Amino acid sequence: MTSQHLITPEDLQKLLASNPASVLVCDCRYDLVDAELGRRAYEASHIPGAVFVDLGRVLSGQKNGSNGRHPLPDQRVFAEQLAGLGVNADTLIVAYDAPGGSYAARLWWLARWVGHSKVVVLDGTIDAWTKAGFELTPTKPAARSRGNFKQGVSLTKSVDLANMRAGLGRADRLIIDGRPGDRFQGLNETLDPKAGHIPGSLSRPSKDNLNADWKLKSPEVLRAEFARLLGDRKPAEVVASCGSGVSACHLLLAMELAGLSGAALYGGSWSEWSAQPDASIELGAAKA
Template sequence: MFQHIVEADWLKEHMQNTNVRIVDCRFYLGEKEKGYKEYEEEHITGAVYADLERHLSGMVEKHGGRHPLPRLADFIHFIENIGISKEMTVVAYDSQAGAMASRFWWMMKYIGHEKVYVLNGGFPNWKRHSYPVSSEKPAVAAKSYEPSVQPSMLASMDEVKQRLSDASMLLIDSREEKRFAGVEEPIDQVAGHIPGAINKFWREALDEKGMWKDKEELNKRFLEANNHQQMIVYCGSGVTACPNVLALTELGFKNVKLYAGSWSDWISYEGNLIAAEAD
């Protein structure tokens, strides 16, 4: 039984509730307009749209990575405009095995929202059930939102750097093994990983259909976490690290931080150490 992930059956049963807001987070890194076009064609009935780069990221600068967190005021303004209040139950989904939806989930948790969930299996699983879809954009009334920011959920570059030799901290790299190893780097300018990190490719938390593995299997993936007091999770730009943060949270770990700038931020600082298995 998951605490932060809901099943399609549950959403189907509750989707008419005016206190439930469904958020479509589909986004494709190589085709930035594709996710919104898919939303326009069909989406879960009643869903609003959140764009990774326009709504869930800020302006790219020298430091901060490829998908820096947006300014708090900008994100609050966005969720108010899509009709989210603190009392609402929010369910996020995508077609990317939960990567984008998990980023939205993390951001909502970061501002103190309690009832926010990721839809298990996302839009593909919803379609497999033949549950209601629509091309109509819902009319939603703007709400007021007073955030309660949780700074303990976020790790800065300085914190990561200062704690590299801290045995109580487990640093988790969520990228594919070949990127972690420095064998291949298709996106960022420098290959490798942050020294001391272990590799847990985020996609391995889910099965081939994009459904979350059960807690027993997730526990096996993160056995090392039991030996550490805190975890800091990163990826390339702070997006696909979020499914690992979600998985660890599901397993009951309390001290899990996201290094939001991630690898693309780390390499923007001259002098930061870099490791590669090819060394």
């Protein structure tokens, strides 16, 4: 079923058939090792009408060597990019990616970050679309006229490196790390120069938000699972982190679905934290 944050393939197909101008479908497929894999997959076949939105070029800002692999873009610039894609104030943005990916959730979070509430993720990814019997196409859509979207009041929260340092060890701060468990423990770090996790973090791999069919777990299941992590802490005390601020957005999407609003994103995440010469690091399983 379609919710405030998710849309089913069936409901998306109906929208595209009845009022395609009201929807902007965004293909967010990407690969952290092969940065051009998503674009090649899009050019081969994609959901009809979809535009390609690249993690490195659109959903991230400029790197300076110490601010992480996918730093958050400038809010004003990103809002302008949405308008350039044809987004109006009332346009429904639908983000999708490949099975197991969190890149659609990054677009979902960023759109809300610049004040656009009408944004959803295709539940089950492109895999669910094809399993539902709907077609893919290699044909790129015609460019849309510039939209009227303007940056508005942010609907999400973020924290920076200074805030993370100041909050380290505080009783009212809970860091949840969305990387796979082996990377969290420092056993298999292949993307960043240093291994481990931010001290005091808890591990919640983003894949744990999903069922075997790549669809998000039910709100009730997600709420129960996150409640075990939070204990007596409030969602507003949570900061979601990961490798570079991507799968952490998937954690925040899952928390929203669970009715646990108010958590923040650490956009730089481990790739920024570990790049600091004086960074404190923990290895192994979570201590709490």
